[in-house]
Amino acid sequence: MKKTLLSAVIAVFGMLLNANAQEELLVGGDISVLPRYEAKKVSYYDQQGKKITDVMQYLKSDAVGWNALRVRLFVDPSGDSDPQVCQDLNYVVPLAKRIKAEGFKLLLDFHYSDTWADPAKQWTPASWLGLNDEQLKEKIYDYTKDCLQVLVDSGATPDYIQTGNEISYGMLWGQKGTTANRCYTGSNANWPRFIALLKQAGKACREVCPDAKIIIHTERAGKPSVLKGIYQKLASVDYDIIGLSYYSFWHNNLATLASSLTQLATSFPNKKVHIVETAYYYQYQPAVGEGIDYDFSSTWPISAAGQKAFTQDLITELKKHTNVTALYWWFPEENGNGPNNSVLNDWVNRGLWNNTSHKAHSALYELKEFLNRESSGVEQHKMNSTDTKHESKYYDLQGRRLNGEPRLGGIYIHEAKDGRRIKTL
Template sequence: MKILKFLMAAFLCVNSLSAQEYVGGDISLLPKYEQHGAKYFDHDGRPVTDVIAFFKQQGLNSMRMRLFVNPENASATDKGQGVCQDLDFVKNLAKRIKTAGMSLILDLHYSDSWADPAKQWTPKAWEQLNDERLYTEIYKYTVDVLQELVEVGATPDFIQTGNEISYGMLWGKEGSQDHRCYIGNTANWARFTTLLKRAAQACREICPHAKIILHTERTLQPEVQENFYQKMTEASVDYDIIGLSYYPAYHSTLTSLDKALTALENKFSDKKIMIVETGYPYAWPVGGTTYDLTDTYPYSDAGQELFTKALIATLHNHQNVNGLYWWFPEANENGLDWMSNRVTDSWYNAPLFDNRTGRATSALSALKSFLQPTSGITALSTSTADSSWYTLQGLRISRPQSSGLYLMQNQKILIR
């Protein structure tokens, strides 16, 4: 095990404190809950009248929101799951986020409805375009969207050019697999990377200070993730941040996440990494749950909080990780008439408010500790710290058994 000591300990301490980190959530459906009259409360039952301001009071400093090309074309089922975010919707919410003093991730789906590894359907208005015209259209669309956001004072700080694009995007008409990208096949990758290059060109021209995120979700298949970002490198795709989805229900344990992060850091050390989607239930499993972690993290308020703290501890072992976002934290059916005034057609079981009571869960308050990577070790005495190894969470160990950042003699030490 090779130990690389940072030679300027004082510089490192300042750098670790000053390096900007981001924690928040994807609140793309918040205006709908507000319009329908959902009742929000803090953990102790006090009314919350401004949810975005409340999030900021809880220590969150960044928010994410999705944009569809024309959600009117989405199916009734998808609309019932929260597909409604057109450009006017996004401009209004984005402006609120920026006015609150938070940074903003704009998640461009480049689809009329949900885009994920199972479906990346081309917007209906673009379906008849050949590849050359599609390259022009994605550039023009991205320029137009960003210009409108800039004009209303809602310039995004981060731009996702695609959502969960592990296997490409803009595959064609609904049901088409013609333009899907596979790990063992070279077909379609040149088309895909050209689309990303044109989208990135638009981002750099209109929002030159924004960081570009490429978002994948194969956390349980690190070889697929590594292949994806290697393809981006080989094609010289312009981006800044690796964005990942991590849901324990679908991506297994934190050990799996830790391995995936280590692999990405080792191979793409020049890129920052953000967990742009995560979540864990507070009472019931989420639909399609594959991995049951309830022996460690029960489906309860305390269990959700415990998972959140463990997730943050894992992320603190990776110096390239600078962002953490909870997906759909605002879901809250409290105060709504389910038969006549619901927002979605089913409860989401992993928000940061209890659908039954509207109260914030304990995990919400725990999220802010992501911004405090050295918390838990400040009380160590000098004599103890000088002679022992510690994790970034303040746990004393005999010696490091795996790669990561550790503390010894008041210095950060990287173990590889």
């Protein structure tokens, strides 16, 4: 009897200990341009109009509740005229240090390019163009390793690492405009080269940041069969998480996203999924064919309220898919343009602050709802940097949380700020 009881205690205790590790939930955004807004002294206000003195601290406050931030990294963006393309290693290191110091999880997004890397643009950095494929494999390994080592030595070790950005059709294609080296799921051409590059990048990640999770990021969320084909082709690559971009105006409706997520859960049951980019317009959405592919303004109006409704509906859908464990908003810090703010050439109009009033949109405060789930009949505890008021909790051997401290003698799981332990009363 004692042996059976002890086994039960160990089983429940193990379940509680592993719950967070297995189901770590993350919510946040890519805040790669924030230092430029800060340098321009652009004002940020909350929804009520109160000035925010430190945006990063506000993002982790109870009001917002974020626990993860993403930063992109270009090789040498100095020749790019887009003011958003400025994140070289010297820019990223102090930003990453701040993120870690504030207690956020850090997602580092390697672009492996001097400019935007996306499905239509995966141009090799100018300084790498003279390298053949074998030399390029060594270069991506050395570059990845060197960048990560600088971050580690600076106290800014990434927790998650994207080895490429939206690499649905491969990466490091060559000179701008080339059609060589692109990968398509209906052909085997160029895949061995692409896979070899990913393996070299991943090797560097494992060596320098062995505890970090590697993400392979694509954006075919609107094409479930293509999405499946990509990750089937990459079966031999060592990685941990499938990363997706999902923008309804490019990737279709939530039903399509649901089909993709279900397909991934079925085909790759051991891989969690992170939505590493999403956003929705709150004003001035482009016309179909002139910047977007789908218009859902009849479902989610192009307004702050419509942006909030999109966010709510997206989170409702994502909660149905237990393989999805992270959600990031892209460019949430966008905050105006004009004579006193030359951060952008043009407004994007998908951020979480209003470009004119500089007040936060309601969608900013909805994102934390992604974290509100229950797991395995036990309230899932999400202890992270925002847990400044952690309370002591008790569970019985069936995994049920007690209302306060136990009143009867017995064996319980006691969860406190410093960890969980078996407690006999």
